Amino acid sequence: MMTTLVRFHIKNALRSRWLVAHFVLYLLITEGLLLASGASDKTLLSLINVVLLLVPLVGLVFGTIHQYNGREFTELLLTQPVRRSVLFGSLMAGVALPLVASFALGVFLPFAWHGGVTWYQGVRIGTLIGLGSVLTTTSVAAAFMVSTGQADRVRGIGTALGLWLIYAVLFDGAVLLMVTTLGQWPIEKALLGVMLLNPVDLSRLILLQVFDAAAMMGYTGAVFTRFFTSATGYLVAGAALVTWMVLPILAARHRFLRQDF
């Protein structure tokens, strides 16, 4: 039954214009950067910044709007002999999988046709696409949480935008404030803990390590490099990313199972 519903939602997504627009957006951004700077690390670093801003924004806003627009249809499906948990899983997959696929293709294809990608760059592009996919899933799950908890569409979309602002912009501001005011204290380890609280910053840190760009972050970067290149570091970062993907899904599922439609 889950397969039937996921197939249906994906078929619908493939026929819609938003998926094409999403794919074209990343294709144009990547192609534009490649034309400007070639298949270099500089291009990839610029792409990181764009991806870390855009991916959560699209996931949150699109996921929320999609849920509000499809509310009547979700109600109709709930009157069929389908378990709520199955319907939730299919709705999540029906939004997250097409978003992940169109993002991954939009980023990968320009590199593929420009050629000249080394094995190392391939790993870096793969990591970028992988972390973008995790962020997409996390933000879609957060969008589901928002839309199931808030009946008012405008407030729901406002909340989604607020979440994006906090995680993609304000959190960094708070960290910067922490560094500048407490700079004289040994706060690097505390900073590491703080970074785990935000999937966007965690992804940025991992990407900077993979891109050997942590040096740009000075002494803090050295601490991060030491941590993230250790076995414990990999384990902690991986566990934090999985938690950031699983927890919002479980929370959204919990709400969906109890929601009055």
Place this chain on the structure above:
Amino acid sequence: MENVRKSFGDNQVLAGIDLQFQRGETTAIVGPNGAGKSTLIKCLLGLVRPDHGRLLIGGLNAQHNAAARRLVGYMPQHAEFPGGMTGRDMIRLVEELRQEDRAPDLSLVRTLGLGADLEQPFRTLSGGTRQKVSAVLASMFAPHVYVLDEPTAGLDPVAGAALKDHMAAERERGATTLLTSHVMADLEELADRVVFLLDGRIRFDGTMNELRELTGRERLERAIATLLEGDAA
């Protein structure tokens, strides 16, 4: 339904509803906006969880029970489907979700004149055509219970009459129907029984003739207005 109560925050929407529906009976649920009609229907469909009380369909608990939902055909007031999909896709989906061991009855497709519209994406179809698809989906496995929320809304007179004929035939088959509509002529034509809700309570429950006798009004619209005025006084 036994003593069904539901509140949203401080707002009590259903204040202890007791109702039983007989096989082959068509019941009109009427009342002003905010009376609790939609919540009552949604409780029965498992879309809203009552705070208290019991809802059974064919002896099965209506809440979180796929087997109970297999007995129900639901036609919502506004039929909304994914824009990229077609009526044919929806029929296939419902077929796969229901997993019935019999072929679906798609006679309504011809009766309602759907034909080629079934192959068109929903985003190109009018509200009335989407409503026709919704009627086909509700009836394709001859459910024991129909829940129809404003079923003729948006339908042209020919399709509206065809749907009412279909519902009359379904009643003869033994299907139980719960119906809400603001088109009183539809209710007069289809319903055997009227349940009048006000502020989440049943204020009248009886046959059309009993309602006419009670209010001294021949037309349903007038009779309900009289009930409302009586309540206000």
